[in-house]
Amino acid sequence: MSTPNRVYIARLAGVAVFDPNGDQVGRVRDAVARTRPTQRPPEVVGLVAEMPMRRRIFLSINRITSIDPDAVVLGSGTLNLRRFEKRPNELLVLQELLDRRVQLDTGQAGSVVDVAMECSRGGEWALTRVAVREQTSRLARRGHLHQVEWDRVRGLGGLADSRGTANLLAVLEDMRPADLANALQDLPDARRNEVAAALDDERLADVLGELPEHDQVEILAALDRERAADVLEEMDPDDAADLLNELPPPEQDVLLDLMEPDEATPVRQLLRYASGTAGSVMTSEPVILPPDATVAEALARIREPQLSPAVAAQVFVTRAPLTTPTGRYLGMVHFQALLREPPADLLGGIVVNDIDPLRPTTPLPEITRRMATYDLVAMPVVDRSMRLVGAVTVDDVLDHSLPRDWRDRDAGPTAPATDEGHLDGGNG
CATH class of the missing domain: 1.25.60.10 (MgtE N-terminal domain-like)
Known part of the structure; x- marks a missing residue:
């Protein structure tokens, strides 16, 4: 294995995992260690990687050929696509140890900020060192950081008491x-x-x-x-x-x-609004501008970073007031049209209103059919007075068309145990 002899695991969080062909298969989310009945430090048996569609799988440490701060590379074999499930004698290092309150053999209290694993001459990986920050009063500066051997730290085994979150949040902060x-x-x-x-x-x-x-x-x-x-x-x-x-x-x-x-x-x-209707799934804060706004103003508005791509894909044009429910709805302008027009042109001159808007009572299947028919990423919703009350976006439709438990990681179907041409990674 071409890799440093000692690896701090928190630094691996989010690192890309590649197969032997150089294709990315996921990202590292944790390391799995197996506790031992003796006083020996836990043996590291593999990594947990997150695949597309939020599936987390186990990568056996024996299948990993290289570990560095930029990439984890797998060797040839078959990748086990079964969803990872922790066994009773296993430990998820980042999930269970970061921020844990412990005590050094000197009596100094502190919290775990990282854990290192090392490879022995025989090729066995184990948790060997712990980075512990001293516990100090709130008025003091940050406590001294100690990097000590595993057996010099008390409190690493068993259930953790209430603890802080700073170090785990630091690992998670760059995630979507x-x-x-x-x-x-x-x-x-x-x-x-x-x-x-x-x-x-x-x-x-x-x-x-x-x-x-x-x-x-x-x-x-x-x-x-x-x-x-x-x-x-x-x-x-x-x-x-x-x-x-x-x-x-x-x-x-x-x-x-x-x-x-x-x-x-x-x-x-x-x-x-009743469940399953346009009113119940729409956003009431689409991008809305008056007809005398310029193309340049519209482009500036849709550039705002807090807007989702689906919401920023078009501008809805209405009479005042411009908050829902608005004045009379006049039409919409797609962002591609904005890119093609002179910046000083007015939205009222390029507005499109050849597709009938939705009503708040329009059912979800009808919304899906119409958006698919016209290849739209959003549709306006108007009341009986033709005032804009919101917009249904394609992500709204997808979110409410899928099963209610689609976000639950344990609800989806299990992939086949193995997939020929990939690497074996089952934790058992």
Whole structure:
């Protein structure tokens, strides 16, 4: 194996995994160690890699030919595509050890910030060293970092007490919201709630939108109500409405009352619509501009980084007011049309209105059929007075067309145990 003799595992998180042909097959998410009945440090038996579609699989350490800070390379063989499941005598190093409160043999208390694995002359990998930061008072500077042998640290075995989240969050901070949501599903409920609560409001709002409904509800319930209302304010109104729909009406009312009125109003409006209709799946905050706005103004608006690709793909043109429900709906302009027109031209001169808008009561199958027919990524939703009340985007349609539990990692079908031409990686 062409690799450093000692590897700190937190530094491997997110590193790409490649097959012998140089094709990326996933990213490292953790290391798996097997505890031993003696006092010897746990043996590292493999890595956990995240594949496309959020599937996590086991990569046997014996199949890995190279480990470095930029890539993990697999040797020839067959890749086992069974979803990874931890066994009773196994330890997920990052998930279970980072931030754990421990004590050095000198009596100094601290928390784990990283764990190193080393390869012996016989080719066996084991957890050998632990990076521990001293525990200090809040007023003091960050405690000294010790890198010590595994057997010099007490508290690494058994269940962890309540602990911090800083080091685990540092490992997870560069993940996309969907990947972070997937990682949270791997954690025990109490640990998941601790990590979720430590995220800032905006980040937690993005992650909640990627979790199954039951996880969303449990995380929200673990927050105090004021914090829960703050997080709901950061969510897109349609996502917040979907989450509130999972709660009893009295709890909905409490949280809506705690939200800022201008944030709660669009959510209340969405909650009025029947499930499975355009009104229940639409966003009430599409990009809306008046007909006398210029192409340059429209391009500047859709460049705003907080807009999703589907929302930024078109501008809806209406009379004032420009917040939903707007003045009379006039039509829409796709971003490709904006790129083709002179910057000083007015939107009223290039607006398109040859496709009938949806009504709030339009059922989801009809929405799907019309969007597929016209190759649209979004459609306007208007009321009886032709006021724009929202827009249905293609991601809204996909999210509500799939089974309710599609975000749950344990709900999908299991892939075949092996796939010829790939590498064997089963943890057993």
